[in-house]
Amino acid sequence: DRERQGMAKNTNMRWRLPLVCLLWELAMIVLFGVFVRFGAEADAHWEEEKREMNLTSDMENDFYFRYPSFQDVHVMIFVGFGFLMTFLKRYGFGAVGFNFLLAAFGIQWALLMQGWFHSFKDGKILIGVENLINADFCVGSVCIAFGAILGKTSPIQLLVMTLFQVTLFSVNEYILLNLLHVKDAGGSMTIHTFGAYFGLTVTRILYRPNLEQSKDKQGSVYHSDLFAMIGTLYLWMYWPSFNSAISDHGDAQHRSAINTYCSLAACVLTTMAFSSMLQKKGKLDMVHIQNATLAGGVAVGTSAEMMLTPYGSLIVGSISGIVSTLGYVYFTPFLESRLHIQDTCGIHNLHAMPGLIGGIVGAITAAAATEDVYGKEGFIKAFDFTGVYQTRTPSIQGGFQAAGIVVSLLMAFAGGAIVGGILKLPIWGDAAAENCFEDGIYWEVPEDEESDVYHMHNPDKPASP
């Protein structure tokens, strides 16, 4: 049965996938060999460096300021996103496994791309723990886009998308952080807005009119929903680390964590409220709980390190939970039926809209900043109003923040359209519509009892031999 359907399109990865993986890994090795070296704090010359910089303790090594947060972010990318997408009844291997593949490639390429833009010195990219975090962040935007096309693409398509998206992400990030001098520590704009609208554009280009042929596989089963909750909870719990991971040492990291903690807590309550309210029988929907509860983390991604204040965070979190849940109920069906945007995981509700909210809240919070609230030094430090930027005022900063949203959107639409076009080429081995959301196309799947039952209850499908 599976074989027959597979024949419609050639989904055999045997030579294509290995070739791409091996050649690209070889390219990584060569490029790392030419460009990447340890930064001062990871180099064995650190002892001398320490003396020169008058540091009295190894504790001053950035490793100890950021490594715990790095590990939390790492868990979010691999377990968080990976398991969040296991909700589909027969696409758990693809969700976790392809996420693993694209992220493992993406972080290498991101170390290079971001390195050239931000850590390039005397012909070498000097890396440390902050680069690892930024690479994970960059890949996070690819994981988000993956959510839109989950179940409908081949692993090669995902790698190709990763290659381009990481590149575009780095360009966009450079424009925002360096040219516009925008603050976006938790990536509401660079990660979420960009990643989500990029993914939505890609899935629009890859529109499959016959996707209802695999409708029976687009749902969850009881235990796949529990697996997905593992992803949800790790994203939710570690989001304070995500938003604070690359903030300035000291109060900024501390503040980012608190704001994010508050926003996420509020978001859970409004999500539960609207999930129940929008159902005739008032029952809660796991799709909302798995996703909309996270919108609060997205929506304070820009402003968390600012003096948003705990109650400000509660307000932002509350609103984003409501918007996100409404999106799942009303907006996702509309996007599919009217705009032909098939968004498997609903990233429009979890990342796109909350990302926009995050960008706007960041612009407002920046524009509203005063020396009174931040203190004279804190004000300069929080917004890096030094050097050529020392004459910038909060309201101008707010304007640039808003410009950052627009740039991210434009980059996402343009980039997504181009990459979508590339992915549409008939050479990448994607599955036919009736085989979407089915691990059996790209994975050796155990012929287990469950599968027997499945066939038993679908008498039109013959049991496997």
Add this chain to the structure above:
Amino acid sequence: DRERQGMAKNTNMRWRLPLVCLLWELAMIVLFGVFVRFGAEADAHWEEEKREMNLTSDMENDFYFRYPSFQDVHVMIFVGFGFLMTFLKRYGFGAVGFNFLLAAFGIQWALLMQGWFHSFKDGKILIGVENLINADFCVGSVCIAFGAILGKTSPIQLLVMTLFQVTLFSVNEYILLNLLHVKDAGGSMTIHTFGAYFGLTVTRILYRPNLEQSKDKQGSVYHSDLFAMIGTLYLWMYWPSFNSAISDHGDAQHRSAINTYCSLAACVLTTMAFSSMLQKKGKLDMVHIQNATLAGGVAVGTSAEMMLTPYGSLIVGSISGIVSTLGYVYFTPFLESRLHIQDTCGIHNLHAMPGLIGGIVGAITAAAATEDVYGKEGFIKAFDFTGVYQTRTPSIQGGFQAAGIVVSLLMAFAGGAIVGGILKLPIWGDAAAENCFEDGIYWEVPEDEESDVYHMHNPDKPASP
């Protein structure tokens, strides 16, 4: 079928749950707006603060002393407790989801309640990472109580219980820590003893004589037991962080982690021993492994930061594993049949008895303290024998520690009785006895293969269309 049973009681949450969630979140926003501000270490004025306090490094920010432990505690509350309770075959959504809901509300309310008692200055509650940890701790006591009533209450009841329990927890904590000047860093008394006896009292008041009608759903299935082990292991692994999270910087945090590590290791062996011994065929019981292995963490909750010593920890852990396993085999059935206490997760064995052990061990360890063992300065620092307490002797401290147990018990019984009475009101939408332990009442449940099988094996229940 489900519908018919549902009609017996109105379990429709459509307006009640949203109303409670939204109004309470609104209240949080208003109260946070009036009261909650960033503490000095999270405020943008930190640069000036640092200079005033003569701190040479951002590393001195409390964030770096406690944030890794905070994240571990956070995982324990949301994944640890949440997944530990997924062992029931058809209540995984409720276990993880309601735990998520009540904890997300509880931490907000706890920030306020504990803030008024402990961080109130010039009309504002000033928060930092330690407040986040304490809020998680406080909610931990609600998660414990939830274990007793798991499967038998509506989400609104859980929110109402959370509101009251967090309030009472904070009062009890204030009496113990501030009035009695008791040490309880890992919360044997404030979290476990109080939380467990509170929950047991509530479930006693809510006694359901016909609960055997849902007996078939009170067990586990193979994979639900594995999900529960995720909860168990995260609680077990991160418990050293739990008990050390708010200890004094330096040796106290270090010592708490070591003592807890040792106690938990010993506990696993005695639990396995008794689990096997108490079975005719010597087979191990997952209920014991999932729960009693954690008793060692509870039982050193008070004394871990004291000079309990590693072998002392092994002794305490060994005993608590035995007591807890015996409790599951002999005491839980007794509680249900004789005292009408229906304790779904057996919190009496995992939290109540080990919590009492923990309080007693703490009192003894405190009473046995000497300047010789702690050093002159260490002795004063360990017990805060400063100011009005500088004349306190170890034996007097031991007495106050013991008084802390009694106060916690009284607060738990009295508070549990009142809150149980409130929850008994017929307005909260709890399910009928035959619908307990069933996600379908409050959740949209996927009509999956598993469920088909379920119906197939229960021919009296019609299969879903």
Add this chain to the structure above:
Amino acid sequence: DRERQGMAKNTNMRWRLPLVCLLWELAMIVLFGVFVRFGAEADAHWEEEKREMNLTSDMENDFYFRYPSFQDVHVMIFVGFGFLMTFLKRYGFGAVGFNFLLAAFGIQWALLMQGWFHSFKDGKILIGVENLINADFCVGSVCIAFGAILGKTSPIQLLVMTLFQVTLFSVNEYILLNLLHVKDAGGSMTIHTFGAYFGLTVTRILYRPNLEQSKDKQGSVYHSDLFAMIGTLYLWMYWPSFNSAISDHGDAQHRSAINTYCSLAACVLTTMAFSSMLQKKGKLDMVHIQNATLAGGVAVGTSAEMMLTPYGSLIVGSISGIVSTLGYVYFTPFLESRLHIQDTCGIHNLHAMPGLIGGIVGAITAAAATEDVYGKEGFIKAFDFTGVYQTRTPSIQGGFQAAGIVVSLLMAFAGGAIVGGILKLPIWGDAAAENCFEDGIYWEVPEDEESDVYHMHNPDKPASP
């Protein structure tokens, strides 16, 4: 049915397991009582110590340098190894549960054994966070060996093996680190090479000619493969913490984490490439993804803290992924059919071969070290070329590193043979060949729907009453 088979061999653990657990725990308590005390940084005298050592901040306590890494390692041992082995369809309880048991005993015994060798002062073992990490490391080697015999041994056999393996590990580690003065921070030799060849020797001695009788239980089911991926991902994500946990403060920890991160990322791509390439239909195999993706962490275990450089790490990771995947496809069947080595989890591919690669890469990296690359001070610090070793050259160090591999292998073979012989005694209650890989022998297993289905589809097996 199960009963009848069980009668063939007496697998009843009722008195044997409790006796071993309780007596050994008692022995631990006595030995800890005699020997184990808090180290200076965990002792209440720390205040005085701090003054004597002229430390200005509590941050200088080793706890803050290592505790976050310790917790990551802890997760790897209990969740990582535990869940990695849950891939078998009916051995999830045994995988997680027995791993829990042996590790909980092992860390206690390792604290003693390693303590006598490395932390013994004035008749006492003084412990701190580094001892906890080392104890977890030591137990890691037992978890590896467990992978070879998974499903074929009784819990008592596992405890007996743990007792001996921890002892031998500590002796081997002492020879390598103290006598040969070898560097092996991530344990390519001491943990992986030793642990894997020890386990393979044990399983060789315990060879079961009739194991195909339980062939139907040696596979996975869909959800058991997802549970295993939880283990895989936690091992993969936290491996940078594993390899850096006990490196020198500062640059060495920082560098180890970066090298490991790079190696693991590369390893994923080559594993995916070869997994697809070696299948006629190009489909990915979960066994490879679950295991071979981790080989990159093993293979930089010795060299990660050296100046391996990021591109060097990519090369090592790439190669180890290829070797490991090839091992699963070609070598494991060969080992079983020709050498009678039944390696349930394929530890030869994940730990043995990558461990050897790790040892060799370490020897080469050490031999190639120059003062130019490391800096004068960094060079001495990286290899501890002080005291009696101050005249050692890199090439001599490389030779000693190579000797360390040989010693580890010899210890593993000799030790494995002896311990295998002990485990072969017919007193330990292991199951008959037809009952291997079946939780029902040692665990109370819920009679769930799944199991009903299982029986239903196997009409020759009567349904349970």
